[in-house]
Amino acid sequence: MTTPHRRHLTAPVTDVRVVVPPPGVWQPDGVAVRAAFGRALYRVPARARGVLPAAVRDAIRRRSGPFAPWEAGFDTRPPSLHPGEGTGPPDFVGIGVQKAGTTWWFRLLVAHPEVYHRRELHKERHYFARYATEPFGPDDIGRYARWFPRTAGTITGEWTPDYLYQAWVPPLLATAAPRTRLLLMVRDPVERFLSGLAHDTAAPASHAGSLAAEAVDRGFYASSLRRWSARFDAQRMLVLQYERCVADPEGELERTYRFLGIDPAFRPASLRRPESPTKGTKPDLDRDTRRRLVELYADDVAELATLVPELDVSLWSNFGAPPRAGPG
Helix, strand or coil: CCCCCCCCCCCCCCCCCCCCCCCCCCCHHHHHHHHHHHHHHHHCCHHHHHHCCHHHHHHHHHHCCCCCCCCCCCCCCCCCCCCCEECCCCCEEEEECCCCCHHHHHHHHHCCCCECCCCCCCCCCCCCHHHHCCCCCHHHHHHHHCCCCEECCCECEEECHHHHHCCCHHHHHHHHCCCCEEEEEECCHHHHHHHHHHHHCCCCCCCHHHHHHHHHHCCCHHHHHHHHHCCCCHHHEEEEEHHHHHHCHHHHHHHHHHHHCCCCCCCCCCCCCCCCCCCCCCCCCCHHHHHHHHHHHHHHHHHHHHHCCCCCHHHCHHHCCCCCCCCC
């Protein structure tokens, strides 16, 4: 938001100019400011908030900057093309999982000279979220493709961690981008649960029971992966293991580049820079609670090891190994 511009000392209140960014475009530098503003609005006492109609409050929120892709008010119109850009379905789509280093890994992908990514576009499109309750047709397919500008000779894509467990997304993505390659990063489900719960409880107006249920559900990787395997051939999917990427980022990144068909010899300037660390306080689980979570996930972990033979379960601290520290 720009500062008020006054022509003279008696200028009316209406003489306030607000610069509104282009529709649908994410402005990364303003994330913290908008988040703080949104929390401040929420914390205003209910009586005071009631003075302003909801429509007015929403208008104020919109004026503070564009909504994030996962927010209900986000403008889904594709961005305008820059000179030399074309569009088409994404060459790759990351489908999961939350709090498993996906931001870190996406940064390493777009550091490659053969991968095109405009900085103002968030790595997460969340494009298919609304189609759980809305029709999906040819226009929606074309609109999705226009969200992926790229220059000649490059590839591009997105990484939306929610896609994995949103059951309606696999058939829609298979229709909109049938030749795309899928990336999935998994993490010890108990540790992912703790990070995910800390991440989600930072949001206001949350219901602890619902948040815990969703955080637990996100850790059943195998049951979600079955839906994707029914729509995409195994050759079009690469499952990465967060703990292995932390232990051997160079080797796993080379494997990722090779899977995407780009020069596997390229090395970014930094391989170990943390991205999007958990800001909330992780629950301190006692022995009994942790044991019950391990038992809850045990069958799914065993099935995942069958579906993904290269998975090294011994790297997961709650399934037989000490914890490993790393970015994410």
